[in-house]
Structure formats: C-alpha cells, structure tokens
Amino acid sequence: TQLLEQSPQFLSIQEGENLTVYCNSSSVFSSLQWYRQEPGEGPVLLVTVVTGGEVKKLKRLTFQFGDARKDSSLHITAAQPGDTGLYLCAGVGAAGNKLTFGGGTRVLVKP
Amino acid sequence: EAGVTQSPTHLIKTRGQQATLRCSPISGHTSVYWYQQALGLGLQFLLWYDEGEERNRGNFPPRFSGRQFPNYSSELNVNALELEDSALYLCASSLVRGHQETQYFGPGTRLLVL
Numbered sequence: 539t540q541l542l543e544q545s546p547q548f549l550s551i552q553e554g555e556n557l558t559v560y561c562n563s564s565s566v567f568s569s570l571q572w573y574r575q576e577p578g579e580g581p582v583l584l585v586t587v588v589t590g591g592e593v594k595k596l597k598r599l600t601f602q603f604g605d606a607r608k609d610s611s612l613h614i615t616a617a618q619p620g621d622t623g624l625y626l627c628a629g630v631g632a633a634g635n636k637l638t639f640g641g642g643t644r645v646l647v648k649p
Numbered sequence: 650e651a652g653v654t655q656s657p658t659h660l661i662k663t664r665g666q667q668a669t670l671r672c673s674p675i676s677g678h679t680s681v682y683w684y685q686q687a688l689g690l691g692l693q694f695l696l697w698y699d700e701g702e703e704r705n706r707g708n709f710p711p712r713f714s715g716r717q718f719p720n721y722s723s724e725l726n727v728n729a730l731e732l733e734d735s736a737l738y739l740c741a742s743s744l745v746r747g748h749q750e751t752q753y754f755g756p757g758t759r760l761l762v763l
Contacts, residue, residue, distance in 0.1 A: 544691075580653070580739050580754025581692070626691055637682075637752070639692040 541565070542629050542640035550646045551617055559612040559643045561627035567638075568630050570610045572601055575624040575642075617647045651676070653755035655740050661761045662730050670725040670758045674742030680704075681723040682752060683715060686737040695738075698723055730762045 545560045561570070569588045573581035585594050587603035587610060594601045598621075600613040614621055627640040654673045662668050674681050683695040694707035698717035706713075712728040721742075727734055737759050741752035 542691075579756050580741070582754070583751055586751070628692075637694060639684075639694075641691040 542627055542638055544625075544627060544640035544643050546643060547641065548644045548646075550648065553618055553647055553649050554616055555647075557614050557617055557645065559625050559627075559645070560609070561611065561629075561640050562609045563629060564608065565629070565631075566607050568607070570603055570607075570630070571628045571637075572610070572612055573626040573628065575626060576622075581624075581626055614645075617645075619647045619649050621645060622647050653740055653742050653753055655738075655755040655758050657758060658756070659759050659761070661763065663763050664730055664732060666730050666762075668727045668730060668734075668760055670727075670738050670740075670760070672723045672725070672740030672742075672755060674721050674723070674740075675744075675753055678742035678744050678753075679721055680743045680745070680750070681717055681721065682741040682743070683723070683725050684739045684741070685709075686739055686757070688736070692739060696725065727760075732762050735760060735762045 542561055542563045549557055551557055569586055571586045572584045574584055575581040585596055585601045587601055590605045590607045592603045598615045602611050625643045629638045653675055656671045660668055680699040682697050684692040685695055686692045695709055696715050697705040701717050715725040717723045737757045739754050739757045741754045743750040743752045
C-alpha cells in the first residue's frame, strides 16, 4: 500500500512570512500533484510534477519533486491571507491507475 | 462551461439506511472518480468509473457501490449506513482515462449519519 505523509498537519503564520509543506513516502510515484481546498469546495489542482528533481513555480509558490520521486515540497514566499486553505499532495502510482492523497496540511495566514 | 456538479449538497440519514449521491461530470469527460474525505482529513479513493465500467476501487467494503450512466453521470450508493460513514463525498471527472490526467472536483456532498 502506498502512503503519503504530509507535515506539518497545521501551520499558522503571519502575512509576509514564508512556509514550507512536506509530502513524504517510502514509495516511488510516477508523478505528484498538489491541490488546494477551501471550505465548502472541492480540491483545485495547483501543479503536477513528473520528473525527479523537477522544480515548478507558480507565482509565490514553488513546488519540488524529490530526485527519487518519493517526496515533494511546497514553499510559499511572503504568504498572504488568500493562501489560507487545506493543501493536499497526491501521488500517482507507477501503474498510473491509482491516486493516493496525503492527509493534508491546513494553512492559516493571519493578516 | 459548467464544472462538476454534485447533489444533494447535504444529506442526513440514520444508521442502517441507504444513501444515494449523484455526480455530473464536466461535459466531454468520460472518467468519474469518487472519494471520501473525513472531517478535515485527506481524501480516500473510493471508486473509478470510465465508459460505464468500474475500473478500480479503493479499500472500502462492498456496501459502497456505484454506477456510471450512458451520459457519464454517476451515482454512489452506500448501504447499511454506519456512523463512521459521515464525511464529505467528492466526485471528480477527467477528460481521459487514468489518474495521470487532471481531475476536476465537484463541491461535494456532506453526509451525516445519525
């Protein structure tokens, strides 16, 4: 069974600070996706990383896929209240037929 | 273009009853996925339908079942409801078969079992 562990589970920071969310597994994934979910809504895809060592940037968000494709991180620079939400990582197995979600990191950015 | 829609938005049932949840995918999408999200937690994969057939299911008992209709909409049925079935049930659709493709999520149906 492939498992994804996210840390921390909860993060509360002030506006303007930086934060990093981690997603770790003992299994190899063919690709990894990051989602953000706001209350009352379904998750929205932010990015997909495919290649080991890949780094993708989305404005103030930087996503990195580990060299061994077992882990990933999400770094937010100068966080804003609009970044508040539940961040979920999800791995696609080598067979490409199963999406495994991490437990989520709840981020609160206070003005 | 309309996104994934789910109905009802909220559902209250008592233990032992049956619940039926519905999902309409984005127009043109043939794959539909169902997930269970317990309060504040990550998503657990339930079922995947594509072209009317069940392609994969997660580690859930047989009382969780569903189907996909010719118009690609889908139903999730939960029989003999238990208290721990209380959760947000999310449906997602994708344009092409397989979890590699981007999945677009609906707003979910919040099921409460009393």
